[in-house]
Amino acid sequence: MGLSVQFLWLIPALPLLAAGIGSIAPSRDRTLASGTAIAALALSFLLSCGALLTALANPADHATHNFAWFELGHGAVRLGWLLDPLTALMCIMVTFVGLLIFIFSTGYLRADARFKQFFCFLSLFAAAMLGLLIANSLLLLFICWELVGLASYLLIGFWFHKPAAAAAAKKAFITTRIGDLGLLLGMVWLYDSTGSLLFYDGGNGVLEPSVLAALGGSTAIGLLIFCGAVGKSGQFPLHVWLPDAMEGPTPVSALIHAATMVAAGVFLMARVFPLLTPDALTVIALTGAITALMGALIAVAQNDIKRILAFSTVSQLGYMMLAIGVGSWTTAIFHLLTHACFKALLFLGAGSVIHAAHHEQDIRQLGGLRGPMKTTFATFAIGMMALSGVPFIFSGFWSKEAILHAAHAWDVSQLPLYLGLAAVVLTAFYMTRLMAEVFFGAARSDAAGHAQENPPTMTVPLGLLAVCAVGLGFLGTPYWPWLQHTLDPLAHVEAGGYGLMMVSIVLVALGLGSGWAIYGRKSRVKSSAADPLAVRAPSVFAFLAARMKFDELYAATFGRLNHGLAVFADALDRHLWDGAVRFFSRLGEFAGVVNRETDEGALNGGFDATSEGLRKRAHSYSRAQTGDAHGYLLMVAFGFVVLVFAVLLGGAR
């Protein structure tokens, strides 16, 4: 039973409706809020499956439904829905992962007073994200894009009474908005050049060959659009908001930011891929490669379980961008889908740990959880191996292999491949460190010591995600690249040499082995003990622990620039412009004083004398005449005549 493109809007509309109901529902009615949200998203999930069936009937087709939003000039500003395998697969991923998050949240936020608002915001987020996926117009995509930003702002700042959460929410919104301004400019540039923002429009859409040929390739437009993706998907140098976003309710908001929302940037670049020129792709590939390595490096030295996963997300998003940059957007989507599952699993696992350990997030304070939390440990281990790229069974291995092979086949440069391979070692290393610190050894705090396994509302989603974290990989192996060929029937999948695969398996083993050698063999005894790496290379470790000092750098440059500009603008107003106004008012006052003095002294004196004389003469005239001259009116008339003469003589002919 398929879902045709005309009714595609139902997929985002249902969660939006749930958000609307949630916003007006009474706060006390918790089941109403969570129930509608979950039911709406479950329906959306079914509809998405229907949409996939429709899309699979003819994978190469881009089914659209366009309509006029408002009239402008002789035409109209048009929006539309788009149904192709990319849309449908992404919708399924977002609704499925989202549904599990929603269910998990009913357990996690049971005690929160603003439970209802939370589900309202979650539904808004889901609606915006799904709207973004079904958009057949860059404008509609941008609209939903910004709404996703709003929802993330509300969710990160959900515990707004905490100053850190309020600050993190603002930071996320501002940082992504910097990227969005680039996207806005790219969008209006594209609009100005092509006269349309529809992706597919019966041959006149901006992604269709005739329009692309007329556009002649514009690196600038592609890079400006990429700016938006850099902000939203936490790419270097705008990645700084993502780790701070972990201030949101654990792990739900973190999960949204890690598994689904940040994927929006990758999705955007995959969507507009035909617009990207080779130069733009080179920039994207390098940005992705730098981000992949940087995120992995910083993750090595973090101690907060959520921050490690956040930087791991930054790194994995880097891989996806790298894949797009080297020209293989289908691989990027493959990794996006597998990553969504195993990263969701990891974050929910972390949430399970944090919930059980009374909100202890520092891995140095945890430890020994393998025993009391068996389900969490088992599923977390599956997620960890998927992320690390443990060969053959786990999905992360196949999607990462696909990206590395695509990077290997890139004829511009091998640099992204090398950076990517370096990040492979680090990924396996920091995940082993995380596992060893949290689950092995002995509990290093009371909170960890008393940890108990969580109820099924929290563990069942973990199990489901673990299944996906394994199974999803087999959709895109080089031996049966179903996913890549569904997304793009013309996609060329690198069968790849076994050589590269062997190299990366060796690198994964190296990462796992060294991680275990340093952290697992002899586990940490006291929470205050120094990290083994910090002992060996204190300055490097401190630099990485401080997140390569990006925040400090930005505070010292852009922060100061911002402050300086504000001071400058304000001072300009207060002193220069208002000073000029004050000067003129003083001048007016001065003229008034001079006027009065002349009036009193010279004019009035003379006037008095004249009027005295007049009065005397008038006295004699008054016997003969009865009327009096209306001096004031006369003066006015005289003045106007002078003015008109002045104008006529001055300029008019």
Add this chain to the structure above:
Amino acid sequence: MKSESIPLVFSFPFPLLSLLIFTPWAGAVLLTLLRGASALTARVLTLAFSLSTLAFSVLLLDSFDPAATAPQFGERQPWIAALNVHYHLGLDGLSLVLVLLTGIITPVALLASWRLERSARLFGALFLTLQGAALGVFLALDFFHWFVFWELSLVPAFFLIKLWGGRDATRAAYQFVIYTIGGSAFMLFGFAALFATTGTFDFNELARLGADGTLAAKLGAGPIQFIFLGVLFGLAVKVPLWPFHTWLPPAYAEAPTGASMFLTGVMSKMGVYGFLRILWPIFPQQLHAAAPWLLTLALGGVVLGAWAALRQTDLKRMVAYSSVNHLSYCLLALFAVSYATGRAGLSGEAATAALSGTILQMFNHGLSAAALFACVGILQTRADKNNMGGTPMPRGTGVSPLGLKDFGGVRAAAPIFAGLCGIAMFSSLGLPGLNGFVGEFLIFRGVFGLHPGAAAVACLGLLGTALFLLTFWQRVFHGPRAEAAAGEFSDLRGVEYAALVPLVLLMFVLGVAPQLLTRLINPLVTAWAGHLVLP
């Protein structure tokens, strides 16, 4: 600009436009006469008369033909024969949008000032006078009475600020009036000279002469430049165009809430309207020549206005600066159109988008800025009560209870108020889905096609707006509850709902269905953009 045929004496069964203008004035007269009326009676009467505009607008919308670009509902009577002055009213899409805005903002502003203690009767009479004058400005098509309305609006505004304002209100009111009159004086002189040359005060007639170059030929290059600058100065002060804006922050900040809402919601639009109705059609060549400079000034307003707002600690001054920033977008779009006029291969689409964006932005800014002032007003009354046991606290340069740093955690204390204020704030920063976005998007789309560099720089303004609005939000609404919000801080009550809810609803409606407004202006703007030629 196309010449328009002179409309009939009455093109509608009854003088609807005159009724629009003079009904509020009749209300003002009635209020002055009702000496013994209680405060409540006076308030209800004022509200009822202010709603007349909205009621008449229903009639207008019913008979208005968007496809006709010439002024409709025309009224034309000889008035002062010796000076060839006609009483000439007419309404096109631009006027209609602004009449609607006035009809919405005035009652809402009155509701926001509902609890004002002193002499409700005088307050109402002044407010209705102000409303009538603003409507007159949007409907008059002859300079003579247009100018009368223009100047007349200052008198009630002056007293509203001075009598009901904060501690520095007197100074702010004087500065506001003197500065604006100073600007108007130049404009008056300019029109006296135009009249001396052409013998007419009629806008359409002058626009026709301006468009075909007759005016420049008759006056000579030098004098017309002077006249242009005079008119420009008068309008620039009114909008205000950066850097002629320094009267605005103190005036908006010192005015009582309702007056601030009207000043920013409606009166600031009078200036932009003047640019569109007078300066651009009558002086196309001069505006084109000055456009590079004016674009720079508009960008100054967009960027420096936003960053100056970031520096303000007084909330009303901050919102006032946001107005400088938002109105500069309107002027930026107009100047970009004028800049590109006459260019070979000029895209009419870009100009259409820019001009549509300008008009939408005028309307949308009216809604969002008025709502923000209403919110700040609500914060102010709550804080005054907490600090002074019920008596309002004088504000000024010293310790101000309206300081950004005195609030905190309001969202915990008053979630509904926080929600509505948040929507107004996001509308102001141009979040899609709310009204502000459509206008800003069209302005950027248009300006980019006409002057890409200006669009790129103007992006900084969007960033600045987000920065200062989110800073405001974070300080006031988030974090732990601070002094001013610490005591009893109740959520919205009765009349406050009535002031905020209509505005917020409109933000949603227009954000999702901008067609409701563009329908009214699109043919007019398309016609404008189709006649972009220099004489």
